Amino acid sequence: MLSERRLEVLRAIVQDYVGTEEPVGSKALTERHNLQVSPATVRNDMAALEEEGYIAQPHTSAGRVPTDKGYRLFVDKLADVKPLSTPERRAIQSFLESAVDLDDVVGRTVRLLAQLTRQVAVVQYPSLSRSTVRHVELLALAPARLMLVLITDTGRVEQRVVDCPAPFGETSLADLRARLNSRIVGERFTDVPPLVADLPDSFDAEDRGTVSTVLSSLLETLVEETEERLMIGGTANLTRFATDFPLTIRPVLEALEEQVVLLKLLGEAKDSGVTVRIGHENAHEGLTSTSVVSVGYGSGDEAVAKLGVVGPTRMDYPGTMGAVRAVARYVGQILAEN
Amino acid sequence: MLSERRLEVLRAIVQDYVGTEEPVGSKALTERHNLQVSPATVRNDMAALEEEGYIAQPHTSAGRVPTDKGYRLFVDKLADVKPLSTPERRAIQSFLESAVDLDDVVGRTVRLLAQLTRQVAVVQYPSLSRSTVRHVELLALAPARLMLVLITDTGRVEQRVVDCPAPFGETSLADLRARLNSRIVGERFTDVPPLVADLPDSFDAEDRGTVSTVLSSLLETLVEETEERLMIGGTANLTRFATDFPLTIRPVLEALEEQVVLLKLLGEAKDSGVTVRIGHENAHEGLTSTSVVSVGYGSGDEAVAKLGVVGPTRMDYPGTMGAVRAVARYVGQILAEN
DNA sequence: CCTGGCACTCCGCTGGGCTGAGTGCCAAGC
DNA sequence: GCTTGGCACTCAGCCCAGCGGAGTGCCAGG
Secondary structure: OOOOOHHHHHHHHHHHHHHHHOOHHHHHHHOOOOOOOOOHHHHHHHHHHHHOOOOOOOOOOOOOEEOOHHHHHHHHOOOOOOOOOOOHHHHHHHHHOOOOOOOHHHHHHHHHHHHOOEEEEEOOOOOOOOEEEEEEEEEEEOEEEEEEEEEOOOOOEEEEEEEEOOOOHHHHHHHHHHHHHHHHHEEEHHHHHHHHOOOOOOHHHHHHHHHHHHHHHHHHHHHHHHOOOOEEEHHHHHHHOOOOHHHHHHHHHHHHHHHEEEHHHHOOOOOOOOOOEEEEHHHOOOHHOOOEEEEEOOOOOOEEEEEEEEEOOOOOOOHHHHHHHHHHHHHHHHHHHH | OOOOHHHHHHHHHHHHHHOOOOOOHHHHHHHHHHOOHHHHHHHHHHHHHHHHHOOOOOOOOOOEEHHHHHHHHHHHHHHHOOOOHHHHHHHHHHHHHOOOHHHHHHHHHHHHHHHHHOEEEEEEOOOOOOOEEEEEEEEEEEEEHHHHEEEEOOOOEEEEEEEEOOOOOOOEEEEHHHHHHHOOOOOOOOEEEHOOOOOOHOOOHHHHHHHHHHHHHHHHHHHHHHHEEEEEEOOOHHHHOOOHHHHHHHHHHHHHHOHHHHHHHOOOOOOOOOEEEEEOOOHHHHHHEEEEEEEEEEEOOOOEEEEEEEOOOOOHHHHHHHHHHHHHHHHHHHHHHH
């Protein structure tokens, strides 16, 4: 176990490094933080911290830099989430409140997060796996061609054209529409399949095929809609911390374009509380020198989706975590209001 | 007027510079292109071209680099659009054909363009200003609360909740739905307003308020839907040509996040044919060292939206123009099929 | 266990010298 | 009058050596 002071030294190193982006030496440390000990003592502590793998030297005779492990300890033990100031909170709230629809909410959230953290923001659309059916509509486009429209309680609308095996009368259509709605409105997506399984049986033989087709199309839509979409923003912020190289930012940009990667990344986060994944803790290769700070958000108690930011491992964790948490909270509120 | 050979020299310079990314000198030119004249002659020609502002020297005793004006001349007079190879075409077609819905078409198009041109691709969603109404649906959510669903011929679905001034009966609802559809299905958005203006008059006094409310909501949706959305991709390609600096790519990333800027950029393009805007021809400040190659596409004869790529002024114009044009053509086909 | 001292390391900056590609100009030739 | 070879000149980029400074590790004394 590291002594209290050594932890203090580690904290100081992380803070200074995050601020200056330069390896920090023993002398500078004692000056900028009143550690009450001499540089020499700090040097001993640093040697110990390095021994344990919390910090490293870019080269001999340079200062120390935190390792992923060091940041991990910092985040877990040494840092408190920094709450936002009241004006900031108010600004967030009013900015989000003026959103007109779901797309707008997500769009604004992304911009907000990117601006607050000055990093790349990622916001997942509210997931539909826990959302419920608000309404299903069936429209005849042609005698044997229907349009299926699904409306969810999160405000999304999905439509799909269904080609029927046989012509389908207007009365049958109205019948199916009514029965379908009476059975599944208000139900969760995952609960729908058993509720409609026997529906074809109650129709005439000639319509049965069409009903089955419509149902399987509906179920497909439900499954597909559970697939998650997301929005990213603030990529220009990447250039801030890539004084190093285009080499650094290229893989990150690539990873960001792979929605699958991002979804997986967010998916790995805990459902509640802020999750921080540091450097190599991220499975994806292009993101091994970045950290991901994410959190679930939702309109009620349950998290229906995640949001977060991607930035250099050398980031202001307390501030970022605070911003992410606050934004998630307010987005949740906004969603709940609709 | 520049002599034939001088134009040839300019073409050679552009081609070489695009290939090597390095200022090109007189000797190299005579070697790589059989100009049938000596370096000294080429030097004279270059001096003339520089005099006219078509090329420039980064510094004395360096080779020449084309200016925006030089590229302009190249694009207008010296270059032919390079058609894609048959296998390429086939690949495009089959890749786009497997798209399942509009989002997917646009998404695939973006990826395709980015990959083909190795640059940043921008695709505007098919504009609705020229699209037509396929169906309007009205659903009662509560006695005085309706949901309005608009389905367009481009496959987009938009919905909106309408709060009514008074309860609205199921029969009135069915009535309104039927009349609305019979009047505006198949009509263009822009033609809708006059067609529905007198609709409230034919309803009972008690329902008139609600009908008006629904109509204004519908018209609003039509207008809003005319606003254009777009998708971008391939931002990682920016790093390829920014060996120079993060300084170069930052403003570009910023501009790319401003949808307004991009829409304006695409909007400036001609409706038919490939448009190329080079360097300072782009109004936006962050894009003065990039070129935008864009083209309209559409399901029929009319262009309903634009797509294009953003890249360094030093780009392979013939190839890029060919790719952009080909992709637009195939996307149009795909859209027409639906 | 802390501290001051000391020798050592090594990155990063600076300046000089060289090289080579490329130019502009000129006088001669076709 | 255009083209050509010759020639002197310019200048970015590279290599190298020297150095200054920040930082370290170690040690002996408090």
